[in-house]
Amino acid sequence: MNNYYLNPGLPQPVATPLDEPYWTGLRNNQLLVQRCEQCNTWQWGPEWICHQCHSSDLIFTATPTQGIVYSYERVWHPVHPALLDQLKNNGAYLVVLVELPQAGSIRMLGNLLGDPHQQVDIGARVEGVYEHHEDAEPAYSLLQWQLK
Amino acid sequence: MANAAAAIHAGIADTVVVFRALAQGQFGRFGQGLRRNTIAGDFAHTIPYGVMSPAQMFAMKVVRFMHDHGVAQAALRAISLASYHHAQANPRAVMYGRPLDEQSYDDSRWIVEPFHLYDCCLENDGAAAMILVSAQRAKDMPNKPCYVLGAVAGSQYRAGASVHNTPDYASSSFKTLAPRLYDMAHVQPKDIDVLQSYENFTGGVLMSIVEHGFCEPEACNEFFVKENFISPTGDLPLNTSGGNLAECYMHGLGLNLEAVRQIRGESTSQVKGADVSMVISGPMVTPVSSCIFGSEATL
Ligand SMILES: [Zn+2]
Numbered sequence: 062m063n064n065y066y067l068n069p070g071l072p073q074p075v076a077t078p079l080d081e082p083y084w085t086g087l088r089n090n091q092l093l094v095q096r097c098e099q100c101n102t103w104q105w106g107p108e109w110i111c112h113q114c115h116s117s118d119l120i121f122t123a124t125p126t127q128g129i130v131y132s133y134e135r136v137w138h139p140v141h142p143a144l145l146d147q148l149k150n151n152g153a154y155l156v157v158l159v160e161l162p163q164a165g166s167i168r169m170l171g172n173l174l175g176d177p178h179q180q181v182d183i184g185a186r187v188e189g190v191y192e193h194h195e196d197a198e199p200a201y202s203l204l205q206w207q208l209k
Numbered sequence: 210m211a212n213a214a215a216a217i218h219a220g221i222a223d224t225v226v227v228f229r230a231l232a233q234g235q236f237g238r239f240g241q242g243l244r245r246n247t248i249a250g251d252f253a254h255t256i257p258y259g260v261m262s263p264a265q266m267f268a269m270k271v272v273r274f275m276h277d278h279g280v281a282q283a284a285l286r287a288i289s290l291a292s293y294h295h296a297q298a299n300p301r302a303v304m305y306g307r308p309l310d311e312q313s314y315d316d317s318r319w320i321v322e323p324f325h326l327y328d329c330c331l332e333n334d335g336a337a338a339m340i341l342v343s344a345q346r347a348k349d350m351p352n353k354p355c356y357v358l359g360a361v362a363g364s365q366y367r368a369g370a371s372v373h374n375t376p377d378y379a380s381s382s383f384k385t386l387a388p389r390l391y392d393m394a395h396v397q398p399k400d401i402d403v404l405q406s407y408e409n410f411t412g413g414v415l416m417s418i419v420e421h422g423f424c425e426p427e428a429c430n431e432f433f434v435k436e437n438f439i440s441p442t443g444d445l446p447l448n449t450s451g452g453n454l455a456e457c458y459m460h461g462l463g464l465n466l467e468a469v470r471q472i473r474g475e476s477t478s479q480v481k482g483a484d485v486s487m488v489i490s491g492p493m494v495t496p497v498s499s500c501i502f503g504s505e506a507t508l
Contacts, residue, residue, distance in 0.1 A: 067259050072245050074253035106251055106372035132269040132276075132378070137319040140262040141242035153319075156260055158269050158373050168374050172258050183276050203257055 065192060066172045066205055067154060070143025073197055080107040082121035087202035090191050093121040094164055103165030126189025128159035128206065131168055133181045153177040157206050159187055174207040185209075210465065210488075210500045211360035213341045223346070228338035229462040238332050239263060251371040263409060264329055267493045268321045271412030274379035275323060278426040282323060284433035285411040286314050288447070289327045289454055291438035292408065296451025299477040303331055304455035328411040330453040337462040339469070344508075355472040355502050358485070359394030361386050362498035369495045381416035381492035383499065391422075394501040398422040401501070402483040403446045403471045405464035406492075408453045413492035418445075421489060421499070440478040449478040461490045465500070472504050 076084040086093035095104040097111035098118040110117050134156050139148040147154065155173040160166045173181060174190060187206040194201050213225035233239065242261035243252070252261075260266060274280065293309035296302035309327060317326040347354035365385045368375050377384070391397060398421060406414045415433065418424055423445060424432040440446035450456040450467040457463050468486040470476040484504040490497060 067257075071259065071261075072243055072248035072252075072256050074257050075247045075249040077249050077253075079250075080253070105374055106254055106370070108371070112367060112370070132273040134260075134265065134268040134272060135319070135322040136259055136265055137321060138264075140240060140265070141244070141259075144259065154259055156258055156265070156269070158378075168372070168378075170255055170258055170260065170373055183273070 065194065066174060068143055068147045069194075069197075071141060073194070074201055074203075079109065083107065084201060086121070086123070087191060087204055088193070088200070092124055092126050092189060092204060094124055094161075094167060095119050096122040096164075103161075103167050105164075105167035105169065122164075124161060124164040126161075126204065127163060127209075128161050128169065128187050128189070130157050130173075130181065130183050130185045130187055131160045132158045132183060133173065135177065135181075155179070155181060157181070157187065159206055169204065171203065171205045174205050210341075210357065211362045211498060214357045214360050217341060217343050223342065225341045226338055227341065227462065227465075228336070229460050230336040231459065232334050233332055234334055240329075240332055254372045262321075264321050264324055267410055267413065268324060269373065270379050270493055271323055271410070271415070274412070274416055274426075277379055278429060280415065280426075280429045280433075284415055284429050285323060285325075285328055286311065287433045287435045287438060288408065288411040288414045289314060289325075290435045291443075292448045292452045292454035292456075293327070294435070294439055295449045295478045296455035299451050299456055302451040302456040303333055304451060309455075323412065324410050327454070330409050331455070331458040333458055335457045335459050335463070337457075337459045337466055339462070339465055353473045354505060355469045355486075356505070356508060358396065358501045358503040358507060359390050359392075360498070360500040361390045361393065362496050363389075364495040364497060379416070381413055381420050382495055382497045383417055383420040383489070383492065386497065386499065387421045390499050390501060394503075396485055396501060396503075396507075400485050401445070401487045402485050403440065403449060403468070403480040404487050404489070405448055405450075405452065405468050406489040407461040407464060408448065409491060409493070411454075414447075414489075417489045417492045421487075440476070441480050446478070446480050449476050449480070461488070464488050464490070468500075468502050472502055 099116040100114040102113035186209040192203040216222040296304040438447035471483040471486045
């Protein structure tokens with residue numbers, strides 16, 4: 062068995078030239094997100110130009126995985142066969158949208174680890190947990206969240 | 210609708226047919242997740258976390274809106290109950306003969322919180338079409354004309370920002386558009402006799418109605434009650450054919466047909482003397498659109 066939050070079988074992420082540094086960073090327990098070299102604006106998801114000043118001078122910058130729950134959802138109904146077993150018999154899973162105050166309050170999306178039936182409070186402090194899928198081909202990593 | 214009206218006004222077209230046809234059974238259900246081994250690009254940042262269906266993509270906007278303004282689940286329920294109520298008068302409705310009450314709504318399973326089963330649009334096949342011509346030509350047609358008083362399409366600042374990073378997140382994306390619609394149509398929210406508001410999910414209707422100025426965000430719990438939305442007695446009769454929840458999910462084109470029926474006096478839940486009839490199309494995406502129809506008396 063594995064320690065993944067969601068059962069295996071969902072489409073697995075593949076890097077593109079635009080977001081490759083992010084995925085490589087996760088493999089190395091590092092969160093790298095976009096920042097503009099010209100105006101210092103943080104940006105997520107990845108784009109080719111800065112949304113603030115339109116410069117193409119964007120770099121991937123390391124940032125701490127300290128966040129605040131901005132919104133969340135508890136999913137009950139499976140829309141993919143990989144999650145059928147996990148969600149039958151009153152199963153659910155939690156998705157959180159997390160703001161990173163140390164990175165211009167960009168938002169990252171992930172799962173909230175722990176009891177899927179736990180109460181979730183908007184504004185709660187969370188920290189990142191790297192979830193390494195070593196057995197995937199190719200191996201990849203996700204960034205999950207847990208309450209602090 | 211805005212494109213069709215503009216094309217006729219500019220002389221590019223004499224007649225425009227706006228149509229929609231859905232055959233989800235054969236060609237794929239919108240409510241299902243992607244069946245493939247890998248995913249790249251924007252969706253690589255959401256699908257591996259189990260965010261892949263429309264309900265899952267939109268629920269967090271609604272959660273945040275309800276949190277910010279203290280909106281109770283009963284507000285969403287009222288929207289669903291109104292659609293099902295009107296469907297019982299409409300023999301064409303998929304949910305005709307299948308009424309919904311508060312208890313059944315409350316007991317229904319969650320799809321993704323805050324959406325119960327009955328907060329979600331139907332998945333069905335169907336087809337719908339509208340014919341637009343100039344106001345001059347419409348006078349020669351056999352049916353009572355229904356006039357486009359205003360039609361807009363667009364969105365707000367960075368509404369398309371990826372991975373849920375739209376700055377104004379808890380929004381149906383109508384804040385900048387609605388004032389332009391009212392300016393164009395020369396009407397105010399208080400002039401609207403009947404409203405069709407696209408229910409992909411009830412939470413989108415909630416925010417659409419607020420952003421079109423019918424209700425302050427802090428007043429939702431008082432405004433979103435079933436009685437307020439029932440034709441003909443409610444202050445704002447809503448989704449009077451049963452809409453996407455209970456008549457037929459036609460990507461909102463069915464709502465436009467119903468808005469025209471109201472002007473013609475042909476609805477199965479007719480608002481008496483309806484002269485100004487409004488449609489708010491699919492919320493929470495980008496771009497969005499809305500439209501106001503009027504009878505000859507409004508010209
Ligand atoms: Zn910049």
